[in-house]
Amino acid sequence: MTAIGFEAPGGADVLRTETLAVPQPKAGEVLIRVAWAGVNRPDCIQRAGLYPPPPGASPILGLEVSGEIVALGEGVDPAHLGQTVCALTPGGGYAEYCAAPAGHCLPVPEGLSLKEAAALPETLFTVWHNVFQRGMAREGETLLVHGGTSGIGTMAIMLAKAFDMAVIVTCGDEAKCEAAIEIGANHAINYKTSDFVDTVQALTGGKGVELVLDMVSGDYVPRNLKCLAEDGRHVTIAVLGGMQATLNMAVVMSKRLTLTGSTLRPRTDAFKTALCDEIEQVAWPLVADGTIRPVMDKSFPLAEAAAAHARMEAGDHIGKIVLQVAADG
Structure with missing residues (x-):
């Protein structure tokens, strides 16, 4: 062959x-x-x-x-x-x-x-396990996805919307932001022109999101934690931005956050x-x-x-x- x-x-x-x-x-x-x-x-x-x-x-x-x-x-x-x-x-x-x-x-x-x-298969299995099983996604919650127009990102948008969740994504340019909205995201943030932490806080009225699906890791992790609501969950599935992250564990404790991740x-x-x-x-x-x-x-x-x-x-x-x-x- x-x-x-x-x-x-x-x-x-x-x-x-x-x-x-x-x-x-x-x-x-x-x-x-x-x-x-x-x-x-x-x-x-x-x-x-x-x-x-x-x-x-x-x-x-x-x-x-x-x-x-x-x-x-x-x-x-x-x-x-x-x-x-x-x-x-x-x-x-x-x-x-x-x-x-x-x-x-x-x-x-x-x-x-x-x-x-x-x-x-790869994106569906990955998103289902990490967002719905490990991330315990629920109807009415808001999901933040980095890389909103990637294969994983587009699948996460569609699955989350199918189960009555709101979705915020980050993308690297305006064309991708527009594409993410067309796919079904409620909001798309151009991370090159806006601080996604400030924008997420503004979009959620200061509450934050219940779940973050992170493919970046590295210095994104402490910023992601600032985006999370109380009892929020942070799920890492890739480390494109680096394998090390510095965290303020007092934030994790005070907001009762859950950090998890997996490789399939x-x-x-x-x-x-x-x-x-x-x-x-x-x-x-x-x-x-x-x-x-x-x-x-x-x-x-x-x-x-x-x-x-x-x-x-x-x-x-x-x-x-x-x-x-x-x-x-």
Whole structure:
């Protein structure tokens, strides 16, 4: 099969096509003939040599795919064979065939293209776990999201709005702020021209927000805490601005704040299967009825994965970048 690999870590230009053996599904896994693969920030970090795959995972980049199940591992229900699915994968998505646990697959509903389906699993699983499970989001609350037009940001807007929350986002320019409002955000703050702490306080009448979804970390964390209401929750899912933060713990105590965070990829297959089951029951109906559709940026042929990574790292994208793997995808 054709896949994307790299000889040594580096910039986007190290990516190249390779010919590799088709993976064989292990017990509990399915083999997917990939139609489309999603591109995510962790792919770029892995390519740079800073995010090695967990033990046993494919070294090939790619954490989400869509396509047809063409083979089954031991113990998988035969009814899965031939199904059209999208899947969260531990790796291996940038290839013509990808193995994934059967429990990490979701059926592609009528009306959802395979291109759109490949753009859903990584962001949907991440946002559901961090905003709704770890962040304990509730109807009527306000969520602050940094990076409002990223794949994660756009999914967070749509899911939060679907569950009757208000959403404030930060973006790096006016065009992205306008795009975030069109997607459904109640307010979008240009962090380059406004202090988001002051603006959040003004927008909430000094109360603050109940929940912050943070992809920046670093010096954003103490500023985020100033944005939180009493009993607020701060959830970190990436450290693009640095891994260290200096906090005033008296603020945490006086406002009774909760600080948490997670990384999804190293979690056990059993955990991700349980997460997938909950998503299929509670959130997937919103995909099936068209309430949620991924915001799509630009697609590239598999062979042009380097260009897809360059676009993501330039930060100009709005929504999801995907790779077309199958010609008939």
